[in-house]
Amino acid sequence: MSDVRADDQGPWLSPENLDFVRRKVPMVYVDVVPVRLDGDGSLARVGLLLRSPREGGLWRTVISGRVLLHETIRAAITRHIEKDLGQMALPRIPASPQPFTVNEYFPTVVPGGYADPRQHAVSLAYVVPIDGDASAQKDALQLTWLTPEEALDPAVRGECVSGHGALVAGAIAHLGALR
Amino acid sequence: MSDVRADDQGPWLSPENLDFVRRKVPMVYVDVVPVRLDGDGSLARVGLLLRSPREGGLWRTVISGRVLLHETIRAAITRHIEKDLGQMALPRIPASPQPFTVNEYFPTVVPGGYADPRQHAVSLAYVVPIDGDASAQKDALQLTWLTPEEALDPAVRGECVSGHGALVAGAIAHLGALR
Amino acid sequence: MSDVRADDQGPWLSPENLDFVRRKVPMVYVDVVPVRLDGDGSLARVGLLLRSPREGGLWRTVISGRVLLHETIRAAITRHIEKDLGQMALPRIPASPQPFTVNEYFPTVVPGGYADPRQHAVSLAYVVPIDGDASAQKDALQLTWLTPEEALDPAVRGECVSGHGALVAGAIAHLGALR
């Protein structure tokens, strides 16, 4: 997962308070796998962001961020897509609140969980088709649209942030495009 | 379910052969619940068709029809929507093959099954958002866009063909709009 | 939703801290609809708890509670079932992390959200078959196993805590038992 995002503070939460809260309760996140569909609805491409974290190196990630106090899941999905892909992306916000999976991130080693040194997070994962123009915004260096085969390549998965490689493979499976 | 649809014969199946096949194996169907979404992805309206079956009376139905030999599920969904709502409906064909439910129709009374005097059918049910202009085509008298509350009204459900009232309620539940 | 449960404090969270945290971020919850299945896997009964909240009156609820810091979703489901139905319930903890729906509760009026005067909560909803002996524990007055028809009765739904009537109807729809 990426560093704390500026817009994820919200009006109710200073950095000090966020530090405090993270030591008390799990955080609610959404993970969004952006995709391009063919005309018949089948999967054409999966979008991956390239980020340069504070710690150095390069990471591939999907779109991921907190749900703020008083914010609906749909509003959080919309906000995070706009933040990462811009205002012209024309995302199809999910009609159903049912995520295709739920990921759990922990600061300590927990069987079945992924690693996030910052916090315990419970993340609802959605696939979101993108119909408009999308480009990497300030938090990210680059947006790459990969074929399912490219996205499943072990080298690509090795570059992904904790959990996001499996998340992308799970999204491809959910869309019936695993081969 | 409606009477046999002309385009459901396909090139491989005469009416006599269809009669024969129906006495041998279950038929594969798709049920499509057409919906209008608000800008944030939440459910605004559910589309119901009014039909006049050969037996007389009036029936409300969703879109429903056979999957033909050599036809993919996505192609069948597309074809049946075009047949019932016209060519300008701009449906968002499902990105995932996972139906939100599966309905079983039987010519005899089977616990958990719905009635279809013609055949045993296994029907994969999908919610399909409609972005364009839709109007009832020749097989139907009228297309009505109902609010979730209207669609759940017992009077409306009472007018629905076997299974379609529960199907619409299940679609509304799947979209998180049951109240 | 019920009052705060003693075991939902956890070792990291005093009542004062919980008050503080609730004004900063959404809380992660699980909602569990306990069911009895017939031998063939079809739905026989839905379990509803009768509670007497501090404010007076009587409420019907499903099982609902917080996910604690460092606790997995499966562990939270197990803990809350044990708390409400006892140690002999023999629940089938979900094999998949995918909830059948997600409910959002808000202290203010939000379209599409349910009411919870205490907090903003995001609740992952699961159906859990119960194979053993279950009885209402100290937090609840009574456990009632209702047929799907009884559980869908408007009178029963009117007695349910905010959101839980629709949650039960959604669970019944998910299990293919809506009629």
Next chain:
Amino acid sequence: MSDVRADDQGPWLSPENLDFVRRKVPMVYVDVVPVRLDGDGSLARVGLLLRSPREGGLWRTVISGRVLLHETIRAAITRHIEKDLGQMALPRIPASPQPFTVNEYFPTVVPGGYADPRQHAVSLAYVVPIDGDASAQKDALQLTWLTPEEALDPAVRGECVSGHGALVAGAIAHLGALR
């Protein structure tokens, strides 16, 4: 997919009729991925069958078979598990009719479809936890319980019948056990 199974004829269908019907309509199938769960509900092992098809060689498959006329999906799942794993397997038949995915098999090359030289089949895929004793029955040589890692090994996937390698990976993803 395996050769025709004796019990898949049913009382209504001679081999000649089955040949005829297969040239007219798609067949309804169920695919069942048998799994062993840990006490907390998480995935421990995936069951794969080793078969020796008429054409020679060795194939790994999950449980797969036709839904007969007048047979419910749950009854078909139960029958095929009993046929392949024996009468002591104690399967947890799915409470929900919603499959985790749907696979399409075609005798010709269709984008997005898997190969089945015998027929066009639409197959509803379910994960079924096995609590009892299971052993390969007459149609299969051996039942092997693999860890998720072993089941995802490219060598194992290469031994799988068309579609079943991806099916197993999709089941593991659905259970949140992809790493």
